[in-house]
Amino acid sequence: MLDKSRVQRELMDCNRDKEISGVSISLHDGADLTHLCGTIAGPVGTPYEGGTFLIDIQLLSDYPFEPPKMQFVTRVWHPNISSQNGAICLDILKDQWSPALTLKTALLSLQALLSAPAPDDPQDAVVAQQASLHPFLPFLSFHLSLYIRDYRKFAGTARHWTETFAKTATLGxxxxxxxxxxxxxxxxxxxxxxxxxxxxxxxxxxxxxxx
The missing domain is CATH 1.10.8 (Helicase, Ruva Protein; domain 3)
Incomplete structure (x- = not known):
């Protein structure tokens, strides 16, 4: 059975310093603790800066012994997040989850993932092709220029998606x-x-x- 008292404490803890941490959690439908909505502020200095990203959170009955199911609601261009359905490739949401972790920890990890994509472990192969670093780049100037051109394309696309999808949530x-x-x-x-x-x-x- 879901430990509702723990979930309530986690919500209070997460929202206590949301202006500083940039993450918060609310009830999805106003009542049910098994279905929540997380909010992540795009990290400063990244293509996601200024955006507000919404995360669908579902808790199984054996939480916190099983990880929360998290999925991006806001469309985002990122190698570890599906551009089609918002599925996330992150180890702590899978086999590296521990009951000692919290929903706030998970949201902060997602925020960190926006700052540091891992194209070698992609959820979205198309995005990863733009963001990945060729292993011989230090030695091949041609490939270096290719990477720079591709990374700029990746960053430009990510910034455009942020402007299009992640800023409409707070606009007005x-x-x-x-x-x-x-x-x-x-x-x-x-x-x-x-x-x-x-x-x-x-x-x-x-x-x-x-x-």
């Missing part, structure tokens, strides 16, 4: 919340639902009306 979020509040929905619920649908006002309204 207060105005969208205000509109939903005027329609009669609670402010906290409106904000939470907007976050879970990546800032899509129409999807949020549909979800609020159906729930």
């Amino acid at each position: 979020i207060d105005e969208k919340v205000h509109k939903l509040v005027e329609m009669g929905f609670p402010q906290d619920l409106a904000r939470t639902v907007l976050e879970t649908v990546n800032g899509d006002e129409n999807a949020a309204l549909e979800k609020l009306c159906s729930g």
Whole structure:
């Protein structure tokens, strides 16, 4: 059975310093502790800077003895994250998970993954081809120029995706919340639902009306 008291403590701990850590967690549907929504701020100095990335989090009944199931909701261009479905290639979400780890630890690890892609262990082969470093680059100037050209393409694409998908979640979020509040929905619920649908006002309204 899911240890709900532990999950509640983890949520409180994660959100206590979210302005400093850049990660936070909210309830996905306002009530169920088995389905959560994580938020990651794009790391400074990376193509993801300025973006807000939403993570779908599902906890199995034997958590924390089994890792949380995490998946990017926000589309992201990264060699270790599927550009199609948001699946993540990260060892602590698989065989390197430990009950001593927490949801905050996992989100911080994802944030670190955005800072330091590992193209040699890709989830998305197309992205990895742009981000990978040729093993003979120190000796071959031709390949070095090729890598620089490819890396610039990778970084440019990642930055474009951040602008397109990761900044719409926070763009005008207060105005969208205000509109939903005027329609009669609670402010906290409106904000939470907007976050879970990546800032899509129409999807949020549909979800609020159906729930």
